[in-house]
Amino acid sequence: MPSTSPTLTAERILEATEEVLRRHGPAKATVVDVARALGVSHGSVYRHFRTKAALREAVTKRWLDRTTGLLAEIAGASGRDAETRLREWLAALFAAKRRKAFDDPELFATYSVLTTETAETVVSEHIADLTGQLTAIVRDGVESGVFTAADPAVAAVAVFRATDRFHDPHYAREWERPGVQDDFDALVDLLLRGLRTR
Template identity: 80%
Template sequence: MSQTPTTLTAERILEATEEVLRRHGPAKATVVDVARALGVSHGSVYRHFRTKAALREAVTKRWLDRTTGVLAAIVAAPDLDPETRVREWLAALFAAKRRKAFDDPELFATYSVLTTETVETVVGEHIAELTGQLTEIVRAGADSGAFTAENPATTALALFRATDRFHDPHYAGEWEQPGVEAEFEAVLDLLMRGLRARG
């Protein structure tokens, strides 16, 4: 059944695109497939997303934004001390990436391909948003005297990079190995010892 133009929204197109990607993978999924799934012409899809690349970027951003939304609540939690916020933020990032990898492996594999296509744009913005969130926590810790961090942004980026193994999709194959949680906690303990202000 054909959809009327007023019911075709960007969000509906992105939902359909995600389903098409899950079924066909990034190499075979086309705008025509998305339009067919929605019961509209491919021209209707192009009215919302001018190119196939723009559609792929938008669906990748939507997928990545699910993680940043969860983490924003930890950044804004005033009842947590800075060290607990850093630990919870990094643990939530690790948990979110693991869920994506193991709850829907086909879609995760698809997005792993798409993120390499959009590394300069969507992925770069995602990493900037994540490190921006972490910078806010580090800055709050430095301001309160809990952390030693002359440059919160540099420190946040160092924390992010030091934990790459636990959130970078390239390491997803290691995330189910026995002992990975203990390794993650050991890395966090080491980082926190380095970050704490000297008394």
């Protein structure tokens, strides 16, 4: 009788890995746990991901890419004015990070550990993607005469770094503090005033 279990794909493995990480945390989660959750041998998992580190890197990238994809839609809406897009992009980034931190705190804590482990690769690529999106918005603003920036890429990195407190996981405890939304809005207003053509 043929097997009725679904085909083992990288995506299924990543979904199971996320569940295992949520349950056990990064220190105790193993490839064997992931294989057990899928009902396969750990060798089957290794056929898709050569090492435990590769699996952790892939699941971290998947988690970070959820935010990148959402923000890409805002950045890519070139028919809308750059100032509105920049404000919406920064607000969406802050909201996405807050959701991750507060809707699933166990998984957020797990990913905070994993992003530290993969900082040189996955996190650097994530930051490059985000600053690339910001660069596109700033460049559109310069080209339409709304913003002034000698180098849109440099300005985008400056905006990203200036708003670290509202998206860097190290500041997550502050995101529930009363008044944090007002602080965010005030900073975005200040940044936009600095970018506007005088």
